[in-house]
Amino acid sequence: MNKQEFLEMKEEFALIIYNYEKFLKDCILLDYRYNDQFFDLLQRVRYYEVENGLLATCLQNRSQNPEFDTTKVLSDFKDGYSKELENAVQKHKVAHSVVSHLNDNTLEENKEFEKIYQDFIKENHPVVKALVTDEEKELYEKLKIFYYENNYKGFLEAYELNKDTFKEVEYPEELFAKISQYYYDIRKNIGADFTKRQKGYPFIKKGVFQDDMTIAEEDANLKTSYNKLLGDNKKLHQDYIKMFGSDISLNELVKQA
Numbered sequence: 001m002n003k004q005e006f007l008e009m010k011e012e013f014a015l016i017i018y019n020y021e022k023f024l025k026d027c028i029l030l031d032y033r034y035n036d037q038f039f040d041l042l043q044r045v046r047y048y049e050v051e052n053g054l055l056a057t058c059l060q061n062r063s064q065n066p067e068f069d070t071t072k073v074l075s076d077f078k079d080g081y082s083k084e085l086e087n088a089v090q091k092h093k094v095a096h097s098v099v100s101h102l103n104d105n106t107l108e109e110n111k112e113f114e115k116i117y118q119d120f121i122k123e124n125h126p127v128v129k130a131l132v133t134d135e136e137k138e139l140y141e142k143l144k145i146f147y148y149e150n151n152y153k154g155f156l157e158a159y160e161l162n163k164d165t166f167k168e169v170e171y172p173e174e175l176f177a178k179i180s181q182y183y184y185d186i187r188k189n190i191g192a193d194f195t196k197r198q199k200g201y202p203f204i205k206k207g208v209f210q211d212d213m214t215i216a217e218e219d220a221n222l223k224t225s226y227n228k229l230l231g232d233n234k235k236l237h238q239d240y241i242k243m244f245g246s247d248i249s250l251n252e253l254v255k256q257a
Contacts, residue, residue, distance in 0.1 A: 005016040
């Protein structure tokens with residue numbers, strides 16, 4: 001492989017990485033939009049998923065062992081849900097902020113942003129560049145967040161302040177084959193991850209924001225799930241009281257934390 005062939009391969013690989021990053025950005029923004037739109041309902045659904053799991057776990061363990069002590073299970077569920085709730089609130093703050101600013105850019109600015117980021121990837125993305133310093137990797141990770149959140153002005157300002165961190169690289173011919181194999185391995189991993197993400201959340205929610213009707217349909221589906229969990233919860237509490245002689249509440253456990 002000569003230098004020209006190597007550079008052509010590098011440029012082709014850079015386009016693959018850009019398309020992958022664009023896909024990840026679309027997924028992140030879709031996740032934030034879904035979170036912002038349905039947060040309160042999602043949290044109510046999640047609460048009863050966890051509480052129902054707690055009740056069912058206690059009931060199952062006591063039915064298998066009459067001496068079963070609920071202390072550890074209650075503590076584990078309380079700690080786990082408290083941390084999950086804290087993380088959920090923090091994520092929602094970010095999601096709401098990002099979604100609130102999605103329309104700040106004009107169409108032309110969005111197009112320009114994508115062009116600038118594609119060029120940025122070609123020159124400075126760690127896996128494209130291959131030979132990078134720790135400082136370059138760290139700066140890339142920070143700049144990537146601006147891109148994922150579609151913060152055009154923030155990206156430009158941060159890049160301008162730190163662009164001297166990125167250094168030009170001269171690739172020795174003896175590394176061409178090694179870097180080519182590295183690119184090949186990365187491409188395989190990207191292909192597998194792309195296929196996996198297309199089958200999961202948030203990509204499967206892409207159609208939710210087609211129009212007001214699809215948004216209303218998703219809202220109705222979530223409310224159906226919530227009502228089902230609520231019905232299950234009532235029965236589980238009845239069974240718990242019958243088996244343990246008293247009741248528990250995930251909310252009360254969390255308040256005691």
